[in-house]
Amino acid sequence: MSRIDVIMPQMGESIAEGTLSKWLKQVGEEVKRDEPIFEISTDKVDAEIPAPAAGVLAEVLVKQGETVAVNTVVARLETDKASVSSGGPAAAPAPPPPASAAPAPSSPPPAPPVPVAPTPSRPSAGPSAPSPPAVPAVAGPPALGNGPETAEERLRRRSTPLVRKIAAEHGIDIAGVPGSGHAGRVTKSDILGVIGGGVASPARPAPPFPAPPAPPSAAVISHAAPAIEAWPGDRVEPWSRIRKLTAEHMVMSRRVSAHVQTLFAIDYTRVAEVRSRLKKSYAERGVNLTYLAFIAKAVAGNLRQHVGLNAAVGAEATIYRREINLGIAVALDWGLIVPVVKQADELSLLGLARALQDLGERARTKKLNPDEVQRGTFTITNPGVFGSYAGLPIINQPQVAILGVGAIEKRPAVVTLPDGTEAIAPRLMGMLTMSFDHRVVDGADADRFLADVKRTLEGFPDESA
Numbered sequence: 347m348s349r350i351d352v353i354m355p356q357m358g359e360s361i362a363e364g365t366l367s368k369w370l371k372q373v374g375e376e377v378k379r380d381e382p383i384f385e386i387s388t389d390k391v392d393a394e395i396p397a398p399a400a401g402v403l404a405e406v407l408v409k410q411g412e413t414v415a416v417n418t419v420v421a422r423l424e425t426d427k428a429s430v431s432s433g434g435p436a437a438a439p440a441p442p443p444p445a446s447a448a449p450a451p452s453s454p455p456p457a458p459p460v461p462v463a464p465t466p467s468r469p470s471a472g473p474s475a476p477s478p479p480a481v482p483a484v485a486g487p488p489a490l491g492n493g494p495e496t497a498e499e500r501l502r503r504r505s506t507p508l509v510r511k512i513a514a515e516h517g518i519d520i521a522g523v524p525g526s527g528h529a530g531r532v533t534k535s536d537i538l539g540v541i542g543g544g545v546a547s548p549a550r551p552a553p554p555f556p557a558p559p560a561p562p563s564a565a566v567i568s569h570a571a572p573a574i575e576a577w578p579g580d581r582v583e584p585w586s587r588i589r590k591l592t593a594e595h596m597v598m599s600r601r602v603s604a605h606v607q608t609l610f611a612i613d614y615t616r617v618a619e620v621r622s623r624l625k626k627s628y629a630e631r632g633v634n635l636t637y638l639a640f641i642a643k644a645v646a647g648n649l650r651q652h653v654g655l656n657a658a659v660g661a662e663a664t665i666y667r668r669e670i671n672l673g674i675a676v677a678l679d680w681g682l683i684v685p686v687v688k689q690a691d692e693l694s695l696l697g698l699a700r701a702l703q704d705l706g707e708r709a710r711t712k713k714l715n716p717d718e719v720q721r722g723t724f725t726i727t728n729p730g731v732f733g734s735y736a737g738l739p740i741i742n743q744p745q746v747a748i749l750g751v752g753a754i755e756k757r758p759a760v761v762t763l764p765d766g767t768e769a770i771a772p773r774l775m776g777m778l779t780m781s782f783d784h785r786v787v788d789g790a791d792a793d794r795f796l797a798d799v800k801r802t803l804e805g806f807p808d809e810s811a
Contacts (some may be wrong), residue, residue, distance in 0.1 A: 368385040
């Protein structure tokens, strides 16, 4: 008899845990090597995990919906079919986790010991500045030569981007907040409890920039909806993990950024001519040439001249990104995800069209890697594919702008004829709308950028490949 452990994989260097969202195979079912066996959700991406070998699913050790540390054994495969019991799946006790893994989520994590750490010697802020009180140290990044971090240390040190953002806004040292999450991880409820309850948090080191003034506590918790009762006949569907993350991210973005929108009408007639000439040759190479590829090309090409739109906001500072990485929002049956085209300004029209097609297909089949949804610097969302005339999207934090693409369709427009006279004629038109963060982007700068994008699209150069 030969059994193979199936473990929770580490989906990226910064990912220390994963939620087993769905089993695709049941105990007793045969599986092929590399056949998807379960789905996981992390803070970054949903993905299907393939079987490490062919065999029969003999044991399931982690239930759907449970969150466990990476490298935790979640199931076992039996490579000898005859040795698998034909009976129903018996509840198997979970094996003890590896030394580097966090405690299993089915039992409450023990209170972490309080390490005794010497207060680091730092230059005094001034002769009259009192020394900050000693704070119990929490495991952080290991010093060089101290060996690798354990999964529990990574879990304790990391929280979701929303939690870290709220903590930063209120000057709270997240390391000093008692965490109720897995392995002592600080959750959103924990941080809101500190803010709403007026619990004092330990002093934190001064940030590299002065922190922006904290908004009132009510602004943080105002999005907490009151309890709503379901009426007879209603269907109640709990939020999936991706829906929860999207909701938190959108509410946080509207609270953090000063949203302003600008709208431009685009004449796509020239783009349609170029697309018509190139579409067949692109199809022969397995690439579907869409209008979105032209828009992405125009945006990426103009961001280099408008660096203020390819930026992020720090603490009273603007971070101008060197890379131009376009996030492309993809609507899925179970939520929304934003895969990223890296170094988009260096790609040809063909390269962009191929990248958009590949990322979109793999997003829909849960084949994306975590690094493919990270490090975006500017986002494009395309509600026009569903017939929307125009939309006003919410900024994808920590970026400062997002472009919305409206439906592209024939509409009457005023055109100038070769002899200089004007006439009303059908033209292929569509709206581009952009939401931008008015804290760092002025309206004139946003409009100059979109005007250049419009100019590029309406006079798109001929492409021969």
